[in-house]
Amino acid sequence: MSKLVIVGTVAFDAIETPFGKTNKILGGAATFIGLAASQFNIDASIVSVVGGDFPQKYLDLLSNKNIDISGIEIVKEGKTFFWKGKYHNDMNSRDTLVTELNVLADFNPVVPKNYRNAEVVMLGNLHPLTQLSVIEQMECKPKLIVLDTMNFWMDNALEDLYKVIKKIDVIAINDEEARQLTGEYSLVVAARKIHEMGPKYVVIKKGEHGALLFNNDNVFYAPALPLEEVFDPTGAGDTFAGGFAGYIAKTGDTSFENMKKAIIYGSTLASFCVEKFGTERMESLSNKEVQKRLQQFKNLTQFEIELT
Amino acid sequence: MSKLVIVGTVAFDAIETPFGKTNKILGGAATFIGLAASQFNIDASIVSVVGGDFPQKYLDLLSNKNIDISGIEIVKEGKTFFWKGKYHNDMNSRDTLVTELNVLADFNPVVPKNYRNAEVVMLGNLHPLTQLSVIEQMECKPKLIVLDTMNFWMDNALEDLYKVIKKIDVIAINDEEARQLTGEYSLVVAARKIHEMGPKYVVIKKGEHGALLFNNDNVFYAPALPLEEVFDPTGAGDTFAGGFAGYIAKTGDTSFENMKKAIIYGSTLASFCVEKFGTERMESLSNKEVQKRLQQFKNLTQFEIELT
Numbered sequence: 001m002s003k004l005v006i007v008g009t010v011a012f013d014a015i016e017t018p019f020g021k022t023n024k025i026l027g028g029a030a031t032f033i034g035l036a037a038s039q040f041n042i043d044a045s046i047v048s049v050v051g052g053d054f055p056q057k058y059l060d061l062l063s064n065k066n067i068d069i070s071g072i073e074i075v076k077e078g079k080t081f082f083w084k085g086k087y088h089n090d091m092n093s094r095d096t097l098v099t100e101l102n103v104l105a106d107f108n109p110v111v112p113k114n115y116r117n118a119e120v121v122m123l124g125n126l127h128p129l130t131q132l133s134v135i136e137q138m139e140c141k142p143k144l145i146v147l148d149t150m151n152f153w154m155d156n157a158l159e160d161l162y163k164v165i166k167k168i169d170v171i172a173i174n175d176e177e178a179r180q181l182t183g184e185y186s187l188v189v190a191a192r193k194i195h196e197m198g199p200k201y202v203v204i205k206k207g208e209h210g211a212l213l214f215n216n217d218n219v220f221y222a223p224a225l226p227l228e229e230v231f232d233p234t235g236a237g238d239t240f241a242g243g244f245a246g247y248i249a250k251t252g253d254t255s256f257e258n259m260k261k262a263i264i265y266g267s268t269l270a271s272f273c274v275e276k277f278g279t280e281r282m283e284s285l286s287n288k289e290v291q292k293r294l295q296q297f298k299n300l301t302q303f304e305i306e307l308t
Numbered sequence: 309m310s311k312l313v314i315v316g317t318v319a320f321d322a323i324e325t326p327f328g329k330t331n332k333i334l335g336g337a338a339t340f341i342g343l344a345a346s347q348f349n350i351d352a353s354i355v356s357v358v359g360g361d362f363p364q365k366y367l368d369l370l371s372n373k374n375i376d377i378s379g380i381e382i383v384k385e386g387k388t389f390f391w392k393g394k395y396h397n398d399m400n401s402r403d404t405l406v407t408e409l410n411v412l413a414d415f416n417p418v419v420p421k422n423y424r425n426a427e428v429v430m431l432g433n434l435h436p437l438t439q440l441s442v443i444e445q446m447e448c449k450p451k452l453i454v455l456d457t458m459n460f461w462m463d464n465a466l467e468d469l470y471k472v473i474k475k476i477d478v479i480a481i482n483d484e485e486a487r488q489l490t491g492e493y494s495l496v497v498a499a500r501k502i503h504e505m506g507p508k509y510v511v512i513k514k515g516e517h518g519a520l521l522f523n524n525d526n527v528f529y530a531p532a533l534p535l536e537e538v539f540d541p542t543g544a545g546d547t548f549a550g551g552f553a554g555y556i557a558k559t560g561d562t563s564f565e566n567m568k569k570a571i572i573y574g575s576t577l578a579s580f581c582v583e584k585f586g587t588e589r590m591e592s593l594s595n596k597e598v599q600k601r602l603q604q605f606k607n608l609t610q611f612e613i614e615l616t
Contacts, residue, residue, distance in 0.1 A: 090493060185398060188536045209517040212534060221608050223529040226520060228496045260611040291615045300529050301609050303568040307599050 008124020029124035032235035036242030078103035243269035316432020337432035340543035344550025386411035
């Protein structure tokens with residue numbers, strides 16, 4: 001079993017979907033990643049920053065999931081990062097209504113000493129230079145560094161983003177971001193171009209259409225579980241990434257075959273995340289429920305064909 | 309092994325894609341379905357109509373693939389159905405530039421006598437009443453009737469379409485058509501509503517995102533093979549349907565487990581169809597190539613996870 005370092009936001013979200021709306025609730029990339037990774041009973045540490053307004057109960061919630069929160073800085077006089085968004089009827093697109101960076105504006109991540117030898121690093125969506133700083137604090141070369149990012153940084157900090165991309169092993173981005181990053185419509189060609197930028201593994205998330213894993217000529221396709229209803233997509237991508245990184249940390253195996261399983265775990269966990277608002281579903285999720293849904297994934301995708 | 313009846317257009321297509329354009333070439337739903345089904349060395353018959361302008365070499369091409377063409381009526385003084393279309397850059401949408409119904413306007417399908425006991429019937433996209441007429445000509449109840457249709461008939465002949473849908477076993481439509489037919493965005497809910505209209509099996513084609521097979525609570529998801537380049541999507545959906553129906557006819561097995569395999573064969577054949585203009589790739593396709601690509605599909609989708 002390996003240690004996992006997670007860097008990303010711990011935040012307040014306010015969400016509006018066709019099914020309802022919330023006040024400020026617990027959110028943030030690192031929160032969702034941590035909750036997903038906690039399913040694997042590994043040593044995981046979140047590196048983040050919150051303000052004095054951040055409720056102790058949220059910190060306790062993470063601690064109670066065995067997540068090390070010593071790397072979450074609390075800026076007493078500051079306010080916690082806040083995001084407010086509204087999903088359209090198709091749930092595939094959303095408008096950001098409010099983004100208040102608050103304490104995130106001056107965030108200097110500090111990886112706890114006892115996690116600087118972690119073998120797996122999960123860089124949640126943040127400024128590329130913040131992500132880079134975490135990599136530089138590691139005392140041993142990690143077995144696997146996984147990067148999440150988004151189009152915002154391609155628009156506003158592309159050169160910095162290239163620097164991070166050069167140093168990581170797995171990039172996890174969505175299809176539109178892969179197209180923007182490479183200027184290629186074909187995801188196969190886009191993945192090849194991203195390989196050339198550095199990452200040996202490219203994960204392209206396609207939302208309700210699943211996710212692709214590329215490693216040069218090897219490709220794996222995990223569908224998303226067809227759901228009757230997507231209640232709230234917030235955090236699904238982070239949950240996917242957290243499931244992926246958590247499974248790799250748990251098994252300590254970075255082979256392509258094992259990454260396939262990590263993708264399936266990520267998809268499985270993400271399928272729960274969208275069932276309720278925010279982190280609600282992930283907070284109560286049991287291993288028994290996960291195992292049952294993994295069986296559904298097998299039924300969904302596995303077939304027997306004898307070749308002649 | 310079962311006999312297969314195919315009804316649909318045998319036509320001229322003129323196609324423009326970002327990669328080039330063609331003059332009038334061989335096209336039509338029944339043509340693509342037939343070529344796909346011919347991979348299984350079954351007794352298959354096309355029921356269709358062409359004009360006196362239809363080249364003998366195209367008929368020979370079908371005959372040489374062991375497709376029975378005695379059900380293709382030739383109206384000497386008439387002209388063959390013609391479709392001209394232009395694909396947009398993303399290859400997922402297209403404009404129809406010309407549709408000339410010609411001899412199709414008065415098409416009365418006649419199923420050859422020795423095919424009226426066929427166990428599998430594949431109804432390619434046509435007016436619902438034409439499809440219904442084929443069903444009514446069958447002398448024994450077929451084991452499986454598969455229906456393809458499109459939004460055009462939902463807009464213009466919905467009541468007739470409902471009548472056909474009630475009488476068939478498998479409907480194969482794309483995601484937008486499933487949404488239009490049911491008024492439901494969620495494909496899971498849409499499939500359930502379509503079940504209530506009659507079909508026990510619902511296949512929802514999602515283009516580059518693959519296809520879903522629903523049978524009440526059973527779901528199967530076959531991804532499309534990620535391709536470097538889609539040269540010409542024309543006929544891909546028909547090829548998928550032809551592969552599906554052909555495999556069922558070959559095996560005579562209509563269980564859900566076998567339909568999974570049929571879906572994989574359909575996806576595999578469709579992945580070839582898009583590699584060249586029109587029917588070109590399907591004309592030269594060998595079983596060895598198909599088997600090799602099936603192996604790629606297995607690599608793409610199969611994984612081992614032990615549940616606890």
